[in-house]
Amino acid sequence: MKNLKFFLIFTLLSFFVFAQAEENPLLQEFDTPFNVPPFDEIKEEHFLPAIKIGIEEHKKEIEEIINNKEEPTFKNTIEAMEKSGKSLLRAYTTFSVLDGVMTNEGMQNIAKEITPLISKHYDEIWMNEKLFERIKKIYEKKEKLNLTKEQKKLLEIYYKNFVKGGANLNDKDKEILKEINKELSLLSLKFGENILKEENKFMLVIDKKDNLEGLPLSVIKAAEETAKEKGLEGKWVFTLKKPSLIPFLTYSSKRDLREKIFKAYINRGNNYDELDNKEIIKKIIELRVKKAKILGYKNYAEFVLEENMAKNSKNVYKLLKKIWKPGINVAKREAKEMQDLIYKEGKNFKLEPWDWFYYAEKIRKEKYELDEELLRPYFKLENCIDGVFWVASKLYNIEFEERTDLPKYHPDVKVYEVKEKDGTHIGIFYVDYFPRESKRSGAWMTNFQEQSNLEGKRPIILNVGNFTKPTKDEPSLLSLEELETLFHEFGHALHGLLSNCTYPTISGTSVARDFVELPSQIMENWALEPEVLKIYAKHYKTGEVIPQELVNKIKKAEKFNQGFATVEYLAASFLDMDYHTLTEPLKEDPMVFEEKAIKKIGLIEEIVPRYRSTNFKHIFSGGYFAGYYSYIWADVLVADAYEYFKEKGIFDEKTATSFRKNILEKGGTEEPMELY
Numbered sequence: 001m002k003n004l005k006f007f008l009i010f011t012l013l014s015f016f017v018f019a020q021a022e023e024n025p026l027l028q029e030f031d032t033p034f035n036v037p038p039f040d041e042i043k044e045e046h047f048l049p050a051i052k053i054g055i056e057e058h059k060k061e062i063e064e065i066i067n068n069k070e071e072p073t074f075k076n077t078i079e080a081m082e083k084s085g086k087s088l089l090r091a092y093t094t095f096s097v098l099d100g101v102m103t104n105e106g107m108q109n110i111a112k113e114i115t116p117l118i119s120k121h122y123d124e125i126w127m128n129e130k131l132f133e134r135i136k137k138i139y140e141k142k143e144k145l146n147l148t149k150e151q152k153k154l155l156e157i158y159y160k161n162f163v164k165g166g167a168n169l170n171d172k173d174k175e176i177l178k179e180i181n182k183e184l185s186l187l188s189l190k191f192g193e194n195i196l197k198e199e200n201k202f203m204l205v206i207d208k209k210d211n212l213e214g215l216p217l218s219v220i221k222a223a224e225e226t227a228k229e230k231g232l233e234g235k236w237v238f239t240l241k242k243p244s245l246i247p248f249l250t251y252s253s254k255r256d257l258r259e260k261i262f263k264a265y266i267n268r269g270n271n272y273d274e275l276d277n278k279e280i281i282k283k284i285i286e287l288r289v290k291k292a293k294i295l296g297y298k299n300y301a302e303f304v305l306e307e308n309m310a311k312n313s314k315n316v317y318k319l320l321k322k323i324w325k326p327g328i329n330v331a332k333r334e335a336k337e338m339q340d341l342i343y344k345e346g347k348n349f350k351l352e353p354w355d356w357f358y359y360a361e362k363i364r365k366e367k368y369e370l371d372e373e374l375l376r377p378y379f380k381l382e383n384c385i386d387g388v389f390w391v392a393s394k395l396y397n398i399e400f401e402e403r404t405d406l407p408k409y410h411p412d413v414k415v416y417e418v419k420e421k422d423g424t425h426i427g428i429f430y431v432d433y434f435p436r437e438s439k440r441s442g443a444w445m446t447n448f449q450e451q452s453n454l455e456g457k458r459p460i461i462l463n464v465g466n467f468t469k470p471t472k473d474e475p476s477l478l479s480l481e482e483l484e485t486l487f488h489e490f491g492h493a494l495h496g497l498l499s500n501c502t503y504p505t506i507s508g509t510s511v512a513r514d515f516v517e518l519p520s521q522i523m524e525n526w527a528l529e530p531e532v533l534k535i536y537a538k539h540y541k542t543g544e545v546i547p548q549e550l551v552n553k554i555k556k557a558e559k560f561n562q563g564f565a566t567v568e569y570l571a572a573s574f575l576d577m578d579y580h581t582l583t584e585p586l587k588e589d590p591m592v593f594e595e596k597a598i599k600k601i602g603l604i605e606e607i608v609p610r611y612r613s614t615n616f617k618h619i620f621s622g623g624y625f626a627g628y629y630s631y632i633w634a635d636v637l638v639a640d641a642y643e644y645f646k647e648k649g650i651f652d653e654k655t656a657t658s659f660r661k662n663i664l665e666k667g668g669t670e671e672p673m674e675l676y
Contacts, residue, residue, distance in 0.1 A: 225471050
């Protein structure tokens with residue numbers, strides 16, 4: 001009777017899952033070209049059931065690995081784990097990507113429900129003693145096994161993931177760690193949500209009868225379009241999204257309004273309201289300190305950094321301090337120059353952070369006769385995309401073909417198929433470049449599908465930006481900074497697209513945090529090479545190639561304002577490290593802690609860190625905790641690597657092939673310095 005009852009329950013459950021799969025596109029392999037998500041079929045209500053079912057399926061697959069009676073081998077344990085959890089990965093990846101670019105209250109509520117489920121599920125895997133016993137048996141005899149370099153690396157990563165995931169802890173500490181991980185995941189989610197809501201809430205509304213003296217026509221038109229979107233026709237609207245923020249700070253002669261928008265930007269998450277992030281920061285730091293100690297580390301930075309190229313916090317601080325002194329000296333000279341200009345204009349106020357962009361631009365025009373607004377007409381977004389594709393084609397013999405037949409999640413998105421010159425399919429590349437309220441600020445690369453030769457998966461990559469939007473009168477025209485960002489994120493995209501690894505865990509950009517910026521930062525170097533500019537930097541009205549005179553001015557002004565750029569970045573890097581080298585919970589207000597941190601390094605009052613504590617998403621809501629230094633670490637490698645390109649020729653076939661084969665294709669299959 002019991003068997004019959006079990007059979008009936010199992011049959012009904014199977015029928016229920018099958019019926020759900022029929023209705024839910026996330027519960028089956030996508031029946032689309034190249035396995036791209038069928039965005040037009042996916043609805044919000046599909047995510048939670050798909051992820052719950054995916055978790056249950058993954059649990060069964062893990063149980064099968066644990067209960068395998070055969071002696072543990074790389075194939076029946078490590079490789080089996082790499083093949084497991086496909087349904088969960090498909091549903092959760094799709095949700096995570098869309099939550100970053102198409103979020104709303106419904107998506108945010110789903111995230112709150114999903115996040116603890118995912119945290120609990122993976123904790124149960126990493127803390128499973130029987131599973132760890134199998135991994136350990138393989139790991140202990142790894143030298144006797146006939147493993148490839150990639151397999152050895154993957155085995156090491158699995159072993160470390162279990163150890164750092166708590167597999168060696170006693171039962172009591174395992175439960176404590178599970179609770180810590182659950183809380184951390186929810187707090188990080190809340191931190192990021194608060195920033196997005198804060199950014200969407202603020203509007204600097206200016207009546208059209210007021211004078212917008214100094215602001216370029218393109219900026220005014222963009223503010224007009226934003227006002228229409230917000231239902232405020234007849235006004236100008238500036239927001240905290242960067243395409244609106246930086247031009248306003250750079251060109252507006254209204255000092256009081258510059259102060260207003262600047263303070264709103266730096267005080268995101270620091271307004272003593274329901275979106276305040278200070279208590280969240282204190283709790284995150286407390287939990288990270290506790291987690292590090294439970295796992296046997298003196299602080300969270302040591303827990304993170306042993307897997308990076310830097311290895312420990314001492315090496316990070318050493319690099320930051322080495323660059324800080326010359327950087328701050330230059331920044332002080334820059335500040336004095338601006339203060340002198342203020343006095344020269346017959347004004348008697350002290351230079352403040354909200355004045356920096358405005359006076360820096362004045363000095364740049366005066367010194368180098370370079371007005372960034374004169375550059376924009378040559379950097380039409382579509383042309384810049386053509387330019388970056390041309391560079392990739394010339395370096396790596398690949399082609400990009402726009403596909404208008406593939407599903408998209410938003411009309412602004414464009415889709416490209418990437419192929420070898422002989423037509424062999426490489427991957428799919430999505431781009432999403434304009435700001436909207438449903439998208440978080442900044443620029444990033446992510447993927448809908450990791451490359452993996454194990455199961456013949458080709459990469460599906462997404463580049464996201466928040467660039468200047470087109471208006472009814474003119475196309476999207478990029479600033480110099482936006483141009484560099486486009487090339488930077490495309491470098492990450494190439495790292496994902498050209499990956500040629502067997503195992504998904506170590507393919508593409510799954511590398512040490514301080515190595516991942518090498519492919520992105522090196523790409524920036526090609527943006528302003530004369531040979532490249534001729535291809536894409538054409539005036540959007542006349543088609544005229546950017547004059548050499550303007551290019552010379554850009555090159556001449558390259559080092560301009562570098563003191564500011566260096567120290568605002570380094571100040572944030574120091575702040576990150578100071579938080580994560582704490583060995584006790586943070587008792588004081590994070591803003592007091594921040595003030596002490598920047599005073600200790602001697603940051604001048606005219607500059608604030610690139611990110612203030614309460615809006616430092618990289619470290620409290622992203623993956624750069626104890627890792628924001630990575631950009632400067634990678635810069636050292638980039639300078640060396642690009643110098644080699646320059647020596648051989650920036651499109652030298654042999655050098656480019658070597659960079660593709662040894663860096664872009666290899667993912668995390670070997671130690672970074674060995675690959676380098």
